[in-house]
Amino acid sequence: MRADAKKNYDHLLAVARDVVTEDGVDASMRDIARRADVGLATLLRHFPTREALFEALMCSNLDALTQKADELETSKSPDEALVSWFREGVTFVQSYRGVVDLIASAHADPDSALYTSCAAVHTVGARLLLRAQAEGTARADVNGDDLFALMSALGWLADQSAFTPRADHLFHVIASAIFISPSSNDAKKARGRLDR
Incomplete structure (x- = not known):
């Protein structure tokens, strides 16, 4: 994985961790993408x-x-x-x-x-x-x-x-x-x- 892709992946995972900690396993993928300041397609590219x-x-x-x-x-x-x-x-x-x-x-x-x-x-x-x-x-x-x-x-x-x-x-x-x-x-x- 390229350095910039790894950085994006780690950022998405950190945001997802925060959202899931707050909202539980029913956390919205859209909410995770929004809070990570990326489009849903970007989130789904990393986590399909x-x-x-x-x-x-x-x-x-x-x-x-x-x-x-x-x-x-x-x-x-x-x-x-x-x-x-x-x-x-x-x-x-x-x-x-x-x-x-x-x-x-x-x-x-x-x-x-x-x-x-x-x-x-x-x-x-x-x-x-x-x-x-x-x-x-x-x-x-x-x-x-x-x-x-x-x-x-x-x-x-x-x-x-x-x-x-x-x-x-x-x-x-x-x-x-x-x-x-x-x-x-x-x-x-x-x-x-x-x-x-």
Whole structure:
């Protein structure tokens, strides 16, 4: 891609990210083009379909989430890495209204443009979970599918205005359920782990 084409592509993606953050996955392609100060034809030249636009938006975020898992795996203890990554994942799914439906369906559809990135996120989440389980800090009856589903569920709850004020509390409840109940001596340490 030429430098000017790459600059235009990045600009359109940045504007699309802002519009989708504000309006959710039902954001108008015309509105994105208007706010990017380009014609609809220019937007469609870069992103010929709505799915192509969301693929570009979601894949960059999902790929960053995968990379974050790799960083945390080498820099944090297993339980801290899992909680930090899980929080990053929940933050991502809460960032775009309606994204939960996209990633939940893409996760099970090998023909989806988002499938590869969703599968990579699922794999690294499962790997972080297995590390914490091997250390004895995470429940053995939780698997990667459960982790992905819980992340999606917390993202969905944030889309519901009645639950928005309790989003952080609900994160703590769900994250606490992933870990083995600490003894009374370890309660403060566990609480600190979740607050990071």
